[in-house]
Amino acid sequence: MAAACAALLLPGPLARSAPAQTTAQTPAPPVFRIQPVRPVDELRRLAAKEQPPQERGAFLPFDLIDLTGLDPLIRLDIRYATANNFLGTPLYTEARAVMQRSAAEALERAHRQLQKQGYGLLIHDGYRPWAVTWIFWQATPADKHQFVANPATGSRHNRGCAVDLTLYDLKTGRPADMPSLYDEMTERASPNYTGGTADQRRLRDRLRAAMEAEGFSVNSDEWWHFDYKEWRRYQIGNVGFDAVARPKP
Secondary structure, three states, rough: OOOOOOOOOOOOOOOOOOOOOOOOOOOOOOOOOOOOOOOOHHHHHHHOOOOOOOOOOOOOOEEEEEEEHHOOOOOOOOHOOOOOOOOOOOOOOOOOOOOEEHHHHHHHHHHHHHOOOOEEEEEEEEOOOHHHHHHHHHOHHHHHHHHHHOOOOOOOOOOOEEEEEEEEOOOHHHHEOOOOOOOOOOOHHHOOOOOOOOHHHHHHHHHHHHHHHHOOEOOOOOEEEOOOOOOOOHHOOOOOOOHHHOOOO
């Protein structure tokens, strides 16, 4: 799984942003940003030459599937395919969300339970190639490194068993108002943060309950990040989205 992700990372300046899949009712999202400690264009070029850490063990083969093929009410807002992310520049050339099949099927079950409560899932990220994790680590100030994975050990996103997501209202199409922004590197991002409004905490906890019921666990620093219980069974991946079949029409 150490193949280069040339189809995902562009080696030079990006000519345009890949559009996120959103609806007409969904307004442009507010974004939390940092000042990268190194230029992202430079890091993008360097990342193409880096290799993931070598792992030993009996890992399951990758079986990534596209989340949009699960249920038409699962929506995407892939921030890393646009400039609407904490680094202010696209990192993906395709606005896609994919996960290992078992994790994706568990996600679908959580989604169906939330539909009964009037909500759907809005996906920000799923599988993430290791090279992007390397860029995140190199670009983020050291005092905020708890919010990004160390490429020396890899991310559960790299294994195809992590997902970043929120809720949206099925009637209005609007994303839920949560205690913090997505990718916000503050105490408000904690799943146990006691501030914000009662409604914000209620929706955050509703999402958490639905995900935990299907075998996911929430990240201790990020209410939007959930890891599937089987993540240890997969090695770190670095393939691009073009290696994953698209859903049939």
